[in-house]
Amino acid sequence: MPTRRTNTRLDVAVPVMLYFAGNLCRGIARNVSSGGAFVETTHKIPLGTAVRIVFGVGDGGRELAARAEVKHQICLNYVDPTQKTMALLGIGLRFIGFEATLPADQLDA
Numbered sequence: 001m002p003t004r005r006t007n008t009r010l011d012v013a014v015p016v017m018l019y020f021a022g023n024l025c026r027g028i029a030r031n032v033s034s035g036g037a038f039v040e041t042t043h044k045i046p047l048g049t050a051v052r053i054v055f056g057v058g059d060g061g062r063e064l065a066a067r068a069e070v071k072h073q074i075c076l077n078y079v080d081p082t083q084k085t086m087a088l089l090g091i092g093l094r095f096i097g098f099e100a101t102l103p104a105d106q107l108d109a
Helices: none
Strands: 014-020 023-030 036-041 050-055 064-079 085-099
Antiparallel strands (some): 014 023, 023 036, 036 085, 050 064, 064 085
């Protein structure tokens, strides 16, 4: 099946913070490109929601912030090696633009 992706994707695991509609949550960005990213998170964020995502939170390095829109959601249910039922939530984001980061107390979606 042909792919529709036009941007090179990086298979990474980067901690992120998501700011949306007055809410804040943590996540792990994976499969990142210049056009978007997949983010594992414990929060369900509705399709079409405007999100501010900050990459590199807490790693002591530079942070990168972007504005994005939630384009899709997934929920995977699985059984771990101990036979415990688990769930993974994630969202697909389309980047709208990148911006300079601000101190955490000034970050709003």
